[in-house]
Amino acid sequence: MNSAASRSGRWVDIANPTRFLDLAGRLLPWLAGLSTLALLAGLWMSFQAPDDYQQGSTVKIMFIHVPFAWLSMMCYTIMTLAALGTLVWRHPLADVSAKAAAPIGAVFTALALITGSLWGKPMWGTWWVWDARLTSVFVLFLMYLGIIALNRAMDDAAKAARATAIITLVGFINIPIIKFSVDWWNTLHQPASVLRAGGSTIDGSMLRPLLVMALGFTLLFFTLHMMAMRNEIWRRRITAMRRIAARGAERGPAE
Numbered sequence: 001m002n003s004a005a006s007r008s009g010r011w012v013d014i015a016n017p018t019r020f021l022d023l024a025g026r027l028l029p030w031l032a033g034l035s036t037l038a039l040l041a042g043l044w045m046s047f048q049a050p051d052d053y054q055q056g057s058t059v060k061i062m063f064i065h066v067p068f069a070w071l072s073m074m075c076y077t078i079m080t081l082a083a084l085g086t087l088v089w090r091h092p093l094a095d096v097s098a099k100a101a102a103p104i105g106a107v108f109t110a111l112a113l114i115t116g117s118l119w120g121k122p123m124w125g126t127w128w129v130w131d132a133r134l135t136s137v138f139v140l141f142l143m144y145l146g147i148i149a150l151n152r153a154m155d156d157a158a159k160a161a162r163a164t165a166i167i168t169l170v171g172f173i174n175i176p177i178i179k180f181s182v183d184w185w186n187t188l189h190q191p192a193s194v195l196r197a198g199g200s201t202i203d204g205s206m207l208r209p210l211l212v213m214a215l216g217f218t219l220l221f222f223t224l225h226m227m228a229m230r231n232e233i234w235r236r237r238i239t240a241m242r243r244i245a246a247r248g249a250e251r252g253p254a255e
Helices: 002-015 017-048 057-089 094-124 132-153 157-171 174-184 204-254
Strands: none
Touching: 017 057, 017 204, 057 094, 057 132, 057 157, 057 174, 057 204, 094 132, 094 157, 094 204, 132 157, 132 174
16 A cells, blocks of 8 residues: 555656656756667667668668657657546646647658658659558648647647647547558558567668667657656746736736
8 A cells, every 4th residue: 555655646746847847857868868879879780780682772761760650659649648648637747748749749750751752762663652551641740730730729728738639539540540551451561570470570680770779769759758848837837927927917007
């Protein structure tokens, strides 16, 4: 009982914006340092990796394209969990997390589409095809933009949080479509080759740099996400202080 209560207390402490700001201040330097080291190591390993016997050096686009694609889906999954936190548990930082993650997810998704096109041109002979994987990722990008626009269009923060949370939850159906589109439909994309039941089909000389790059970009995402959450908390506090000051100025002359 005491152990469970202690764990619950720690989560409550983190839910407090002031405590979160203190935690972010301590963690951010470590996250930034680790992400930098992992990305530098991943880039070095990527340049050292051998060329593919069919794709040549073009295959090295994979080392940045695949992490971008993974993170575009991971970011939306985090936003979905935050949406549940907003609607179900009324977590005080859930909306902050979702709002901070949306622009980062949009950038990662755009980079996944751009690097995918750069990789697709020499391999498929075209920059773009409307197959299931590409179309569903493009829909994900539009969803990110829609959520960002809705957040900025509504003045009432509480109403904006509920509206974007509902849209985020509904939009999550697109994530399994992206993941399994290569299995459900005939597309130009190859089936899953890293996370699959029979084990990875990628040679270790390419798999290792890919995983290190994925780790580096994941650490970078959490670094950017925590920074964005911290900025959003400060922005809301400044807005609240300005409103209080404005009300005080309005009451002053009347009194």
